[in-house]
Amino acid sequence: MNRLWSRLGVRALSVGLLAAGLGGGLYLGHGQDDQQQSSQATLVAQANAEEIALLKQREADHAAARAYRRTAEDAAAEKAAGEARQAAANARKLEVKVIADAAATKKAADAKKAASGGAVPYAGHIPSSCNDFSGSRQIGCALMLDAGFKIDQFPCLDKLWKRESGWNYSALNKSSQAYGIPQALPGRKMAKFGADWESNPATQIKWGLDYIEGRYSSPCGAWGHSQEVGWY
Incomplete structure (x- = not known):
């Protein structure tokens, strides 16, 4: 009778150890799966963050390039406008000089003609x-x-x-x-x-x-x- 209980006890203990082993294996398997999924999620998050950072950098580079072009275009437009203003001023000065020279020439000619006894010519409009x-x-x-x-x-x-x-x-x-x-x-x-x-x-x-x-x-x-x- 004692032997029988001994055998039953050994079997029960063996079954218990086997069940515990299986339970531990299942627990370890689940732990490894969770760890692998966590690692993959981390890698994905890092990749997304790097891609976002790259996109932001590209956008910043494009914005800087656009700003540079605008600045260059504004500078070129201002330079062209300045050159146009200077050209117009030079043209006005030249026109004033030409008119003044013509008036001085006419005045001298009129004075010479008057001194020589001739009539001063009329330069007005004749209807x-x-x-x-x-x-x-x-x-x-x-x-x-x-x-x-x-x-x-x-x-x-x-x-x-x-x-x-x-x-x-x-x-x-x-x-x-x-x-x-x-x-x-x-x-x-x-x-x-x-x-x-x-x-x-x-x-x-x-x-x-x-x-x-x-x-x-x-x-x-x-x-x-x-x-x-x-x-x-």
């Missing part, structure tokens, strides 16, 4: 309605229109100054010393319209028209007075 006339008469027609008179006043002005001076800018009345196309008395009165009053028909005509407007209102008014009394 088409004055094209039938020439010389001082054409200038007189143009300046009369500029002064605000109508073209129908010119026949009166033409007759008036034909009688007074023959439209001769250097006409001198030796007895009265009246001078020029409008026979200003004295002639230096015409300096009001220019220092070249002795040789510039336009200066004389401007003075004459101003005188007529102030005293007779119109060329025909002056001509009517001249017809009545012989002078204006």
Whole structure:
């Protein structure tokens, strides 16, 4: 009987040890699987982190490149604008110089011509309605229109100054010393319209028209007075 219990005890102990071994093996197997899965998850996380970091670095590099290009483009645009402004300023200076040189040349030519006894040429606009006339008469027609008179006043002005001076800018009345196309008395009165009053028909005509407007209102008014009394 004792032997039987001994055998049963040994068997029970063996079964228990076997079960414990199997349980431990299963536990160890599960532990190894968990450890392997944890390692794989760590590797995946590291790979994802590295990829994200690489993408961020690339984006930063692209942003830096775009910023550099913008800076370079802005600098180039500013340089081009500066060069354009400088070119425009140089062109304006050149234009001013050309105009000044032309004016100085004309002034010198006019002075030379005046000194030699010639009339100063007229550089103003001649309306088409004055094209039938020439010389001082054409200038007189143009300046009369500029002064605000109508073209129908010119026949009166033409007759008036034909009688007074023959439209001769250097006409001198030796007895009265009246001078020029409008026979200003004295002639230096015409300096009001220019220092070249002795040789510039336009200066004389401007003075004459101003005188007529102030005293007779119109060329025909002056001509009517001249017809009545012989002078204006």
